[in-house]
Each structure stands twice: as structure tokens, then as C-alpha cells.
Amino acid sequence: MTATMRRAWPGVPWVAPAVLLLLALSIYPLIYSVKVSLTGPGGFTLANYTRLAQDQLFLRALLQTLAYTAVALAIEFALGLVLALLVDSLVHGRAFFRAGLLAPMLLPPVVVAVIWRLIYNPQFGVLNGTLRTAGFDTSRLTWTSGEQSALLSVILVDVWEWTPFLFLLLSAGLQALPQEPIEAARMDGATGWQMFRDIVAPLLKPAMMLAILLRSMDLVRIFDQIFILTQGGPGFATETMSLYIYRTAFRFFNFGYAAAMSFLGLALTVVFARSLVKLMRTAR
Amino acid sequence: MRAWVSAAAVVLLAACGRTASSPALTIAINAGVEGDALKTAANEWAERNGTRVEIVELPYANLFEKELLDLESRTGAYDVIMMDDPWFPRLVDKGNLAPLERQPDEDFLTSCLDVCREPYRTGTFYALPYVGNSQLFFCRKDLLDKQGLGPPATWDEVLGAAKKVGAAEKMYGYVMRAAPGNAVVTDFMPLYWAFGAEMFDGNGQPVVASKEAIESVRFMLELGKYSPPGYTGFNADEVSAHLLQSTAAMSINWPAWIAAMDDPARSKVVGKIAFTQMPSARRKGVAELGAWLLAIPGASRNKVRAMEFLIWATAAAQMRQAALRGNPPTRRSVFMDAALRARFRAFPAQLASLETARPRPRTPQWNEIENAFGIYLSQANAGSISPEDALARAEQEIAAIVRRGK
Numbered sequence: 001m002t003a004t005m006r007r008a009w010p011g012v013p014w015v016a017p018a019v020l021l022l023l024a025l026s027i028y029p030l031i032y033s034v035k036v037s038l039t040g041p042g043g044f045t046l047a048n049y050t051r052l053a054q055d056q057l058f059l060r061a062l063l064q065t066l067a068y069t070a071v072a073l074a075i076e077f078a079l080g081l082v083l084a085l086l087v088d089s090l091v092h093g094r095a096f097f098r099a100g101l102l103a104p105m106l107l108p109p110v111v112v113a114v115i116w117r118l119i120y121n122p123q124f125g126v127l128n129g130t131l132r133t134a135g136f137d138t139s140r141l142t143w144t145s146g147e148q149s150a151l152l153s154v155i156l157v158d159v160w161e162w163t164p165f166l167f168l169l170l171s172a173g174l175q176a177l178p179q180e181p182i183e184a185a186r187m188d189g190a191t192g193w194q195m196f197r198d199i200v201a202p203l204l205k206p207a208m209m210l211a212i213l214l215r216s217m218d219l220v221r222i223f224d225q226i227f228i229l230t231q232g233g234p235g236f237a238t239e240t241m242s243l244y245i246y247r248t249a250f251r252f253f254n255f256g257y258a259a260a261m262s263f264l265g266l267a268l269t270v271v272f273a274r275s276l277v278k279l280m281r282t283a284r
Numbered sequence: 285m286r287a288w289v290s291a292a293a294v295v296l297l298a299a300c301g302r303t304a305s306s307p308a309l310t311i312a313i314n315a316g317v318e319g320d321a322l323k324t325a326a327n328e329w330a331e332r333n334g335t336r337v338e339i340v341e342l343p344y345a346n347l348f349e350k351e352l353l354d355l356e357s358r359t360g361a362y363d364v365i366m367m368d369d370p371w372f373p374r375l376v377d378k379g380n381l382a383p384l385e386r387q388p389d390e391d392f393l394t395s396c397l398d399v400c401r402e403p404y405r406t407g408t409f410y411a412l413p414y415v416g417n418s419q420l421f422f423c424r425k426d427l428l429d430k431q432g433l434g435p436p437a438t439w440d441e442v443l444g445a446a447k448k449v450g451a452a453e454k455m456y457g458y459v460m461r462a463a464p465g466n467a468v469v470t471d472f473m474p475l476y477w478a479f480g481a482e483m484f485d486g487n488g489q490p491v492v493a494s495k496e497a498i499e500s501v502r503f504m505l506e507l508g509k510y511s512p513p514g515y516t517g518f519n520a521d522e523v524s525a526h527l528l529q530s531t532a533a534m535s536i537n538w539p540a541w542i543a544a545m546d547d548p549a550r551s552k553v554v555g556k557i558a559f560t561q562m563p564s565a566r567r568k569g570v571a572e573l574g575a576w577l578l579a580i581p582g583a584s585r586n587k588v589r590a591m592e593f594l595i596w597a598t599a600a601a602q603m604r605q606a607a608l609r610g611n612p613p614t615r616r617s618v619f620m621d622a623a624l625r626a627r628f629r630a631f632p633a634q635l636a637s638l639e640t641a642r643p644r645p646r647t648p649q650w651n652e653i654e655n656a657f658g659i660y661l662s663q664a665n666a667g668s669i670s671p672e673d674a675l676a677r678a679e680q681e682i683a684a685i686v687r688r689g690k
Contacts, residue, residue: 057659057681122514124525145514147666233464234516235663250349252652253356253374 037259048260058261060236061244068151068240069219072158077212079159080166085196087167088174098171105164113228116157120144120229144230150237154229158222166211173207174200209280213273220269241265308335308589311364312351315341317540318415318576321609322366325597344368348651355380360583363590369399369575372411374648376402381410382580382587384594388412391600395641396575396614404646412598413614414606415576418641419474420633422527422545423534425558427453435560439478439503442534442563446510449533457510459532461518464662469654471536472661473572473644476500478565483645483653483682490682492657493675496566501664501671503565508665516666527553536562538574539612542630559630561637573641575614612638649689656681 037048052058087097104112119127120143128138143153177200185195201208223242226232232239232247241261249258311326313319323339330337340362342350348371354361355375367375375381388397388409396413398405423435427449436442446457461467479500485491508515512526524541526532530552544550545557562569578597580590596602603613607624612634618624619635628634644650657678664674 121522121525123512123531124529139513142514142517145517147516147663147668150517230517231463231465233659233662234462234666235464235668236659237666247655251655252649253352254652 033259033262036256037263039256048257051257052260052264057236057239058241058244061239061241062264064151064237064239065220065222065241068155068158068222069216071152072155072162072219073212073216075155075159076163076166076215077208079163080170080211081208083163083167084170084174085200087171101167102164104161105168107161109161109224110228112157112161113225116160116225117144117229120153144238145234147234147237150230150234154226154238157225157229158219161225162215162218166215169211169214170204170207173204173211176207177203206280209276213276213280216276217269217273220265220272307338308333309363309586309593310338310340310361311366311593312340312342312347312354312362313366314347314368314576315343317610318417319366321606321611322414322578322597324609325602325606326593329593329596351375355581355583358583360581360585362581363584363586364593365579365581366414367411367577367579369413369573369577370644370650370654372399372577372579373402373404373646373650375579376410377648380582382582382584384409384412384580385591386595388598391615391617392598393614393616393635393638395573395638395643399573399575399643399646400577400579404643411577411579412594413575414578414598414603414611416612416614416634416638417539417574417576418634418637419470419536419538419562419571419574420542420559420630420637421534421562422537422541422557422559424449424530424553424556426556427533428558435558436534436563439475439563439565439569443503443506443510446507446534450510453533455530456512456526456532457534458507459511459518459523459526459535460504460507460515461520461523462508462516462662462665463519465655465658467519467658468661468665469658470572470574472500472504473642474536474562474569475504475565477642478563478567478569479503480566483657488647488686490679490686492679492682493672497675498671500565501661501675504661505665505671516662527557539630539634540610542628543610546629559633561633561640568640571637571641573638573643614638647689649685652685653682656685 038044038046040047083101087094087101090097119125122128122138122142122145125143127143128141131138131141142149144150181199181203182195185199190198221242222240223246226238226240226243227246230238232243242265245258245261245265248254248261308330309326311322313322313326319341323341326337326339340350347366348368351362351365351367351371352375354365356378358380365375388400392413393416395418396416397409400409400411400413401407402410421435423445425435428435428445431445431448431452433441433445433448436445442458448457449455450457460471462471476497479496481492481494481497481500483490483492491497512518512532515522520538520541523532523535524537524544527535527537527541528544528551542559546554548554562571578594580587580594584590597606598614600615600617603611603615603618604621604624607613607618607621607628613619616635619631625631644654647653660669660674660678660681663669664671669677
């Protein structure tokens with residue numbers, strides 16, 4: 001036994017329970033799901049993975065998930081940044097606005113989805129009702145029930161609920177910025193835009209990357225809101241990867257194929273996350 | 285040492301407490317009106333027998349997966365399970381359900397008993413029917429009378445009435461549910477069957493894209509023109525809301541909504557809706573069956589007591605109580621009960637519908653098939669795909685599902 005091992009030994013009993021728990025609850029299920037994805041009725045098979053490339057419904061669900069992630073992330077990030085800058089520039093009432101803006105994020109996603117389902121109802125919903133009262137023709141505004149409008153409608157719900165999350169992270173980033181360069185720029189007569197472009201944005205870049213990373217990882221897994229709002233419809237218009245995996249696993253009980261899809265999703269998320277982390281490192 | 289002894293005592297006491305209060309039966313039920321009646325019955329049974337029953341109430345969307353997980357892993361977590369009849373072929377697969385020792389009596393309606401057997405209609409009984417659900421055609425009798433029309437007997441008459449009533453009353457002549465999956469398929473099947481289409485041939489191969497099937501989808505799209513905008517996302521709630529608010533005149537619906545139609549607190553159409561049989565086309569109209577069954581998992585450790593409960597809960601006396609709590613019965617004698625007929629005006633129509641109702645195709649892969657079929661039907665309704673393409677793609681998907689299942 002080396003000196004290092006002898007020194008480490010007294011700590012093993014203390015670490016062992018946590019390691020065992022991790023092995024039982026995370027590592028073993030992960031290995032088991034790899035095995036399930038590679039097993040067919042006749043034993044070892046790659047059929048679940050080859051099916052991924054041929055399954056038109058899965059490929060469409062994957063593309064829709066990417067589109068959903070990209071659009072929702074872009075809007076939430078832009079709005080979150082604008083709100084963070086606005087609230088940060090306030091002299092009075094910062095705490096009030098911060099608390100108010102965070103409210104949607106505090107609601108459970110299922111509750112949000114149920115509320116928005118009622119709001120979006122074309123005939124009896126408050127949204128079309130208000131528009132009708134204001135004199136608009138709402139006969140074509142079918143929101144989540146229209147094939148063209150459904151995806152955008154569910155994105156809107158996501159934006160409503162999760163923009164505060166980006167606002168919170170970016171706001172915290174703004175609070176942590178060193179004030180000296182900003183003050184110096186102000187003294188030199190820099191305009192607001194120049195200060196943002198040349199000083200605030202570069203300094204805020206790590207916080208921005210972190211916000212994008214956390215939110216995009218969450219967006220790729222989107223499930224609850226869509227499950228309540230549209231169940232993937234009309235047709236296949238709002239089906240996402242998580243919804244498709246859920247159906248395959250728990251409605252059709254094809255765990256092997258569901259596991260294969262999950263691993264592809266995991267691989268895509270890991271590649272995206274690693275690229276962002278690399279960018280974050282270079283930003284420092 | 286003292287600490288170890290105390291800890292052991294706590295564990296022992298907890299274990300003893302658990303044994304003393306462990307229930308005689310654990311029942312998985314659907315959270316909803318069908319399950320409410322069973323819950324009340326189970327509590328009454330427990331009280332009579334001086335025992336305890338644990339009710340595991342699960343929403344429709346999760347009930348199937350919990351039950352199947354329990355059956356496949358043979359944990360014996362439930363002693364009695366409540367199931368929607370299309371789930372039966374999947375749940376009974378691989379000997380997961382315990383066969384019934386006694387033959388059910390002849391008072392049960394045949395259509396409800398047939399779906400409790402494996403193979404369908406001819407095999408061993410593995411369940412007893414508890415809720416006699418089958419679709420009915422809901423129509424506004426007052427508005428049809430006003431236009432000199434009776435309740436429609438054919439789908440052509442439905443379309444004609446939808447146009448006429450819709451135009452005269454400035455409302456939607458018809459409302460259907462066309463959200464993907466179960467919703468659109470459920471509303472479509474009576475139309476599909478009436479036009480003479482079938483999902484499978486005699487060898488179990490899908491024949492979804494037949495001439496008759498294309499015609500039935502075309503007809504559905506025609507009806508869609510008289511449905512409210514956004515019907516492609518509708519489920520039962522939205523369809524019923526349109527009837528209750530008097531914004532639509534006709535629809536296919538389930539008996540669970542009859543009480544709401546005649547409830548002044550919820551409805552603007554009290555006493556105005558007629559409940560009739562499915563309209564016909566080339567073939568006589570038949571409703572889709574959606575009965576709720578009770579069965580005993582093969583891994584249950586309380587099979588004898590579970591069987592006693594099953595027989596007690598589905599006996600005529602208890603089913604009468606369940607009917608008073610809002611559940612459609614599965615026994616002829618309960619449907620014929622004079623007091624119940626006086627109280628529930630739709631009972632004659634419900635009995636007639638149940639007697640001829642048709643179940644969904646009996647295959648363990650029905651959930652997957654219904655999902656694939658539903659996606660393309662919903663897309664056809666949304667106008668993004670033609671009826672021919674929708675059915676051709678559905679047939680292709682269903683054929684692949686059938687192949688994978690072999």
C-alpha cells in the first residue's frame with residue numbers, strides 16, 4: 001500500500017455510501033439502459049439504432065425539438081437580456097420589478113400549461129375573447145389547434161414562463177460586473193450602446209454562455225407543457241423528442257428503442273454543451 | 285450499543301405496524317367518474333368485511349403504464365386492476381392476468397363479456413365488465429324539429445342537418461374531436477365502419493387505405509367544414525363544451541357526458557339533446573365500445589379475496605348502486621330496472637348502443653397502431669395531407685408495427 005493510499009484509506013468508509021448510492025441509482029441504470037438499447041428478441045442487435053435513421057416520425061420530432069429550442073432560446077435570451085438591462089438601470093423599484101418578473105417561473109409547468117390551454121381555447125378562451133371585444137376577427141386564430149400556429153403557440157408559453165430564468169441569471173451577471181471600466185467609459189463620454197457593445201457585453205459573456213447552456217439543456221428535454229397543451233398535435237405539429245420517447249417507452253412499452261432515442265438525444269446535448277463550455281473558456 | 289438496540293427496536297416496531305395495517309386488497313382505479321363509483325363500492329366492501337382496502341387512484345394517462353409495469357415485473361402491487369377494454373389484449377398477454385374460476389352469468393351484455401376473453405369472444409375469461417361504455421350520437425332535437433328534421437339515421441342526413449341547422453341557427457352544425465391519437469381515432473371509427481372499411485384483413489394484415497376508407501376520410505373532412513375552427517386539437521372536453529354552451533348541434537360522445545347535458549348548473553341545453561344510435565352509411569351504424577373491466581393480476585397475493593370482491597362489485601345489486609353514482613351498467617337487468625329507466629332517460633339508447641357496439645381491433649399493439657393512425661387522420665383534418673396520402677402512410681406505419689410485433 002502506497003503512502004497516498006494509506007492516507008486516503010480513512011476517508012473511504014465516509015465516501016463509500018455516496019459512491020454506492022450513485023452506482024445503484026445512476027451508473028447501473030445507465031449501463032442497463034445501454035444493454036436494453038442493444039438487445040432484441042434474438043439477443044444482441046443494433047436494430048434500435050439503425051431504426052433511428054429510418055423512422056420519419058422520430059426525425060421530424062428531432063427537427064421540431066431543435067427548432068423549438070432555437071426559437072424559444074433566441075426569444076427568451078433577447079427578452080431576458082433587455083429586461084435585465086432595464087431593471088439594472090433603474091434607480092428605484094429594482095426589487096419590486098425583479099420579484100414581479102420572476103413570478104411565472106415559480107409556477108409549476110403543468111399548472112402553466114393548463115392555464116394556457118384555457119387561454120388559447122379558440123371559442124371560449126380569454127385570448128380570442130379579448131381580441132373579439134377589441135373588434136378583431138378571430139375566426140382563423142386557432143392557436144394550439146392550428147397546424148401552422150401550434151408550435152409557435154407552445155413556444156410563446158415557454159417564453160412567458162422561462163424568460164424570467166434568463167433574466168435572473170443575466171441580472172446576477174450584471175450585478176457582478178466591475179464598475180470601474182463602466183464608470184471610466186461614462187467619463188470618456190461613451191454612449192449607452194457603445195458601453196454595452198464594448199464593455200458590458202464582453203464582460204457579461206460568461207454569464208450569457210451559462211444562461212444559454214442551462215436553458216438550452218432544459219429546452220431540448222421539453223415535455224410537460226406540450227403534453228398538456230397539444231399532446232404533440234394537431235397531427236404531428238408539436239411532437240418533440242421527449243414526447244416521442246415517452247410514448248415509445250410507456251405507451252408502446254418498447255424500452256429498447258426508447259433507450260436508443262434517449263442516447264442519441266444525450267449525445268446531441270453533450271456535443272452542444274461541450275461546444276458552449278469551450279466557448280465559455282475562451283471568453284474568460 | 286444502546287443506540288443500535290434503539291434503532292433495531294424502531295425498525296421492528298415499524299415492521300409490526302406495517303403488518304397490522306396492511307390492506308386486504310390494493311385496487312388500481314381510474315381517476316374519474318368511472319373510478320369514483322368503484323372507490324365508494326370498495327370502501328363499502330371493506331367496511332362490511334371489517335378489513336381495509338387501499339385505493340391507488342391514477343389519471344387515465346398513467347393508469348395503463350403503471351398497471352403494465354406491475355404486470356410485467358410481477359410485483360403483485362395490485363390485487364384488482366381497472367382497465368379500459370382496448371388495453372385488455374396487451375395486459376392479458378404472457379399470462380399476466382389470473383383466469384377467472386367461475387363463468388360470468390348471462391345477465392351481462394355479450395358485447396361487454398366478449399372483450400373479457402382471450403382470445404376475443406371465444407377464450408377464457410380474465411376480467412369482468414364493470415362500466416358499460418359505448419358511444420352515442422348526441423343531437424339537438426329542438427333545433428332539428430324546428431327545421432322539420434328528425435334525429436339523423438344516416439351520415440348523409442347528419443351532413444344535411446349540419447348544413448341546415450348551422451346556417452339557420454348561426455352555430456356549428458357538427459363538432460368532432462380530431463386531436464391526434466385516441467381522440468381522432470375514437471370519433472372516426474363509427475364513420476369508418478359505417479362506410480364499410482376495416483383495419484385488418486382475415487390474416488391480420490392492415491388494409492387501412494381501402495376505397496371505402498378513403499371515402500370515409502373524405503366524408504370526415506366534409507363534416508369538419510361544419511365544425512368549429514381548431515377542432516383538429518379538440519378532445520372530449522372541448523366537444524362537450526360546445527354542446528353544453530349551445531354553440532354546436534351534433535356530435536358523437538360518451539355516456540359520461542349525459543348527466544352534464546341535463547345539469548342546469550353546467551348546461552344551456554337541458555332536456556334539448558336527444559341521445560340516439562350511430563348513423564349508418566353502407567353498413568348499419570355501430571358505436572365503439574369503451575367498457576371498463578376489472579381483473580386480477582397473476583402475481584396478486586390475495587387472489588381469493590380479490591375474486592370475492594370482483595363478484596360482489598359486479599353483482600346486479602352493486603351495479604345498480606354504481607348506476608346511481610353515474611356509471612353505465614354492463615348488466616341487462618340493471619338497464620331494464622324501471623326506477624333507473626325513469627331516472628336516466630338515455631338508458632334505452634345506451635342499452636341499444638351497447639348491444640351492437642364494436643370493440644377496437646383486438647391486438648396487443650393497439651396503442652401504437654392507434655397513435656400512428658391518429659397522427660395521419662389528424663393531419664388530414666388539418667389539411668396538410670390528402671385523405672389518400674394520410675391512409676397510405678398510416679397503412680405503411682401500421683404494417684411496420686405489425687411486422688415488429690411478430
